[in-house]
Amino acid sequence: MALEHAILVSLAEQAATGYDLARRFDASIGYFWRASHQQIYKTLARMEADGWVSATIEPREGTADKKTYAITDAGREELTRFSAEPSPREALRSDFAVKLRGLADVAAIVEDTRRRRADHVERLDRYEASAKRHYPDPAAIEEHERGAYLALRGGILSERTGIAWCDEILGQLETRSER
Amino acid sequence: MALEHAILVSLAEQAATGYDLARRFDASIGYFWRASHQQIYKTLARMEADGWVSATIEPREGTADKKTYAITDAGREELTRFSAEPSPREALRSDFAVKLRGLADVAAIVEDTRRRRADHVERLDRYEASAKRHYPDPAAIEEHERGAYLALRGGILSERTGIAWCDEILGQLETRSER
DNA sequence: AGTCGCATGTAAGTTGTTACATGATTAC
DNA sequence: GTAATCATGTAACAACTTACATGCGACT
Secondary structure, eight states, X not given: OOHHHHXXXXXXXXXXXXXXXXXXXXSTGGGTOOOOHHXXXXXXXXXXXXXXXXXXXXXXXXXXXXXXXXXXXXXXXXXXXXXXXXXXXXXXXXXXXXXXXXXXXXXXXXXXXXXXXXXXHHHHXXXXXXXXXXXXXXXXXXXXXXXXXXXXXHHHHHHHHHHHHHHHHHHHHHHHHOO | OOHHHHHHHHHHHOOBOHHHHHHHTTSTGGGTOOOOHHHHHHHHHHHHHTTSEEEEEEOOSSSOOEEEEEEOHHHHHHHHHHHHXXXXXXXXXXXXXXXXXXXXXXXXXXXXXXXXXXXXXXXXXXXXXXXXXXXXXXXXXXXXXXXXXXXXXXXXXXXXXXXXXXXXXXXXXXXXXXX
């Protein structure tokens, strides 16, 4: 259950509303963890009950109050505790690999692989643009940003591998499906 | 919900009991999809109700009947339908990346990264041994095994990338944590 | 006598998804 | 006026995890 921890990491950098967090989960943090706003609101409520975050309430008329969440000392402690515990190996779950393994409809898989490749390219571009903008000189990275940089590097390496895999698949299947 | 489809792919190759499937999910298919035996039994029951699989029952005294499942025509149809539908991009969820991004405890992350690297190496070895055993000559792969081969290639590429990433992380963090 | 492999499940709880629902403010 | 952005949620459902539970047969 690392959504809580992803939120803590994000709030440790900067306090935010649930809405802000949802946007962050569509961008930076979202490179490694996806979450819907519904999930985020639910989790924030639990985290507040646990004392890991505290909310500053700005009352608004006619609609629900705006709540800005900040990490508490207990939250920071929990983050340290989480950081020190070994991470479980990710349960990998790939619809695509299952489909590929079955290989029931070559033309459909070729099409799917092309779509997948385009998606990898798009994300790689995004990551590389982000790397260029935030870390133009990898030798000059400051300690506080090293984690984010290394995480981004992971994203870049993994997208490149995704593209290479798609190319290998297409190389072997394309000629067969176009007859 | 592709557990059903992973099971269909597996049963299309060979009929099996829930127990057999659970073991396959610890090995071959398990490279791309993890599932516990509890989950598998539950899903098989639903799939039988949906008519995608049929069970041959071997009654046993004193304990639950043994059920061997086989894919039905409806199951094969569903597999084709699933195969033709575009696969959703995987929601990537990495505790490790979240932790890295937070970078709260460098020594702990270095340790975690080493463990992770060893795990990648072990899996890569397993995949490469499997590739060597089943596909000694990549040029001579038969059509019916091409999907499994390409899926395995994906596993190999991804483990190699995982190792490269760990090495990059260790290269940047190791010296810092050992002072 | 005890562990391992085979074989089947139930129950309770957590997490995540999808659909639904509301309302203010700002830009075109 | 209408669409986008900001902002917060509820409800129902589906999927997955963890703990518990049983029992046979073979081997040691």
